[in-house]
């Protein structure tokens with residue numbers, strides 16, 4: 001699919017059902033009129049961008065996502081704008097939100113969890129090689145394609161979805177200690193988040209979940225990690241999670257070491273489905 005045409009307009013697309021909505025706008029299913037190619041069209045209102053002075057961040061996110069090409073990173077094919085809206089032409093993820101899968105099944109098998117973690121690790125290694133720190137990896141930014149393969153979406157423009165926990169918006173659950181302390185952070189924040197996601201994929205809840213943000217903050221800062229006794233979670237999985245949820249960011253397991261970890265080797269499906 002080559003969206004070689006540059007000057008797109010809303011008239012090039014037939015708009016379908018809304019897929020999700022958020023603070024900045026909405027995501028719609030859409031079809032390019034001539035090629036009949038299915039895409040996701042994300043609409044952001046300019047006044048929202050101006051109000052929050054996010055023009056620069058938006059330009060940076062757009063430059064990043066158009067330049068990234070990876071099987072586990074959702075494609076941004078192009079963008080256009082009209083009087084008061086900006087439109088992003090995005091790859092449509094036919095499988096919907098990974099978060100929806102997690103809520104429906106409660107938790108994933110070790111094979112499924114390890115496959116998703118391996119896909120995420122490959123995608124993050126690629127992003128880090130391209131000097132991109134995602135910083136916002138959480139289940140609702142993860143989508144699935146028609147074969148159930150994971151796609152990282154929303155570089156900085158997360159949209160709220162229907163099937164989301166109320167605490168999800170503005171949740172601290174996925175943030176590393178240096179992020180919640182608002183300290184200087186580096187690529188290793190994404191390694192921490194991989195540990196949080198691996199835990200949540202296997203247990204169905206994030207490791208530091210608490211009734212209040214203050215309590216979650218305290219649990220993250222203490223790295224208050226406990227493993228419920230669940231039969232289907234192997235010790236290797238707990239070892240990997242423990243090697244990622246390390247307060248000192250320099251001591252977290254590196255992305256290449258994650259891919260060589262026994263639990264990943266034993267359980268991840270090589271072609272990421």
Ligand SMILES: Clc1cnc2c(Nc3ccc(N4CCOCC4)cc3)nc(-c3cccnc3)cn12
Nearest residue numbers: 019020040090091092093094095096159160161
């Ligand atoms: Cl960007 C982008 C590309 N593709 C998607 C997508 N795809 C998608 C596919 C299928 C189903 N359904 C499959 C049948 O059961 C009902 C859900 C939902 C979303 N969703 C979102 C989105 C965004 C916010 C909230 N919720 C979903 C953003 N997307």
